[in-house]
Structures are given as structure tokens and as C-alpha cells.
Amino acid sequence: MDYTSIIIALLAAVFSGMGTAIIAGLKENRREKIRQAEREQDHLKMEIKDLKIALFKVERELTEWKDKYYSAIQELIGVKSELENALVQLNIIELRDVDQEY
Secondary structure, three states: OOHHHHHHHHHHHHHHHHHHHHHHHHHHHHHHHHHHHHHHHHHHHHHHHHHHHHHHHHHHHHHHHHHHHHHHHHHHHHHHHHHHHHHHHHHHHHHHHHHHHO
């Protein structure tokens, strides 16, 4: 075996090893990108769940406030009705007093 064959064999082994290392590195890089994307998706899913919980709480609070609002409106209508009745009674009393004066 001459030196050229040995050098060619060594260079072939080195290039083969480098090629294998480069391909393995590219595959590992791709796998890492996939893992990163999966972590980001998991993070986004958790954020969505948190937002859904927050939305549910806001909707529940809104329902409570709507109930309070409608109760207050009903109470206001009742008070307004009582006030109108009181004003009618005052007008009747005033008319009687005016009629009694004449």
C-alpha cells in the first residue's frame, strides 16, 4: 500500500465522519426546533386555559352585576310607584282643602 492510498483512506474517513457529524447535527437541530415548538404550543394552551378561566370569572361577575342592576331597577320602579301614589294622595288632600275653603 502506498502513501497516497493511505492518505485517501484517511481523508475519506475524516470526510465521512464530518459528514455524519453534520447530518447528526442538522437532525438534532431540527429535533430541538420541534421540541421548542411543542413547548411553545403547550405554553399557549396553558395561556388559553387561564384566559378561559378569567373569562368565566368575568362572565359570572357580569351576571351578578346584571342581577343587582335589575333588582335595583325593580326597587326604583316600586319607589317611583309609591311616590306617584303619595303625590296623587297629596293632590286629593289639597283639592279637599281647597273645596272646604270655598
